[in-house]
Amino acid sequence: MKAKVQRSLRLQWKVAILRTCVLASAVFAPFFIVQSASAQTFSVLYAFKGGTDGDAPFGAIVRDNAGNLYGTTQGGGTDSIGTVFKVSGAGDETLLHSFSGSPTDGSGPFAGLVQGAGEFYGTTEGGGTNGTGVVFKVNPSGDESLVYSFAYYPTDGEIPYGGLIRDSAGNLYGTTSAGGEFFEGTVFKIDSSGNETVLHSFAGYPTDGAAPYYGSLARDAEGNLYGTTAGGGAFGLGTVFKLTPTGVETILHSFTGSTDGAYPSGGLLLGAKENLYGTTSDGGSSGGTECVYGGCGVVFEISPAGKLTILHDFTG
Numbered sequence: 001m002k003a004k005v006q007r008s009l010r011l012q013w014k015v016a017i018l019r020t021c022v023l024a025s026a027v028f029a030p031f032f033i034v035q036s037a038s039a040q041t042f043s044v045l046y047a048f049k050g051g052t053d054g055d056a057p058f059g060a061i062v063r064d065n066a067g068n069l070y071g072t073t074q075g076g077g078t079d080s081i082g083t084v085f086k087v088s089g090a091g092d093e094t095l096l097h098s099f100s101g102s103p104t105d106g107s108g109p110f111a112g113l114v115q116g117a118g119e120f121y122g123t124t125e126g127g128g129t130n131g132t133g134v135v136f137k138v139n140p141s142g143d144e145s146l147v148y149s150f151a152y153y154p155t156d157g158e159i160p161y162g163g164l165i166r167d168s169a170g171n172l173y174g175t176t177s178a179g180g181e182f183f184e185g186t187v188f189k190i191d192s193s194g195n196e197t198v199l200h201s202f203a204g205y206p207t208d209g210a211a212p213y214y215g216s217l218a219r220d221a222e223g224n225l226y227g228t229t230a231g232g233g234a235f236g237l238g239t240v241f242k243l244t245p246t247g248v249e250t251i252l253h254s255f256t257g258s259t260d261g262a263y264p265s266g267g268l269l270l271g272a273k274e275n276l277y278g279t280t281s282d283g284g285s286s287g288g289t290e291c292v293y294g295g296c297g298v299v300f301e302i303s304p305a306g307k308l309t310i311l312h313d314f315t316g
Contacts, residue, residue: 045069045091050076054083054095058214059112059163061087062120064140070096070120072109081107082124084138096142101127104146106134110214111163113138114172121147121172123160132158132179135172135190147172147194153179157186157198162267163216173199173225175212184210184232187217187225187243199225199247204232209239209251215267220274226252228264228278237262238280240302252306259285260308261298276302277311286313 048054055076061069067089077083077098084097101107106124113120119139128134128149138144152158157176164174170192180186180201187200204210209229218226223245233239233254240253255262261280269277277299284295291297296316301309 046087046093048073048076052076052078052095052098053093054085055080058110059122062113062115064115068140070115070140071112072122074108074110081126082109084109084113084120084122084142084144086140094142096140097138097144099124099127101131103127103129103149105144106136106146110161111216114164114166114216116166116170121164121166123162123164123174125159125161125177130158133160133176135160135164135174148190148196150176150179153183154181155198156180156196157188157201161213165217165219167219167223173217173219175217175227177211177213184208185212185229187212187227187247200243200249202229202232205236206232206234208232208249209241213265215265215278218268218270218276220270226268226270226276228266228268230263230265237283238264240264240268240276240278240306240308242304250306252304253302253308255280255283257283259283259295259298259310259313261295261300261310271301274304276304278302284310284313286315291316 053076054073056074058074059072061071063069069087073083079100081101082099083095086094099106105127107127109122109124111123113122119137121137125133132152133150135147137147150156150158158179160176162175164172166172172190176186182203184202184204186198189197189199202209210232212229225243229239235256237255237257239251242250261283263282264280266279279299281297284298296314298310299312
């Protein structure tokens with residue numbers, strides 16, 4: 001039990017450092033465009049002003065067929081707790097929604113949006129009926145509503161930092177960083193009618209992952225879900241997991257903090273032959289003195305069978 005508490009505290013410290021570093025780099029962050037490799041022209045498309053404008057865009061942006069960009073900011077807006085915005089191809093910004101944090105609205109979106117049939121879906125870490133986060137939808141005209149308000153331990157997940165993915169039937173899939181049966185986070189599904197199902201409650205170190213954070217899930221053609229957790233696993237330093245459509249979980253890899261990395265806080269990219277690609281924020285073999293666990297993070301490839309290959313070691 002003492003070891004588990006120590007690992008939990010270490011993870012909390014690590015996540016606090018990650019959030020501080022990301023926030024420091026994101027405040028007043030501009031949008032920019034880098035054209036094809038042949039041109040490599042950099043230009044600022046829009047610079048956030050803070051205040052009633054957006055502030056600190058963490059998540060990725062999505063683009064519609066007309067070339068408009070949609071995304072979220074973690075801060076700014078009318079109540080300084082986040083926005084949903086639209087930026088045209090000419091760089092003109094429109095605030096579609098300012099979050100209020102009320103029981104009928106969210107607060108503090110970290111992730112970007114996923115596009116549906118005429119609307120966009122996202123998550124916030126706070127707000128909603130229980131103050132523990134929501135899934136929301138918003139259309140290009142700025143009409144926003146809640147799809148689901150998370151409850152809390154032990155029946156539901158809470159505090160969703162990560163983004164959503166959507167299947168062809170309109171079901172949404174995502175993770176919460178906490179909550180669930182063991183308070184170590186969940187994987188959830190929300191159907192097109194807004195009904196939520198907890199597909200998996202993480203149990204934490206040493207048998208399961210814990211605390212899936214900023215990344216979105218990946219989904220293969222068979223409906224299996226793949227993701228990372230920033231903690232848990234055999235060494236308490238994070239995992240890559242697979243979840244079948246019926247909720248059967250397999251830990252594909254437990255990070256050791258050695259040459260394979262530690263603390264994967266982002267999501268995964270599904271590539272050819274259903275190999276998965278991701279990053280860790282620590283570990284590896286090429287780090288400097290400012291890095292922990294011998295390295296400053298890695299880029300990795302992992303097969304569906306769990307074979308891990310390091311593609312790059314960051315040097316700091």
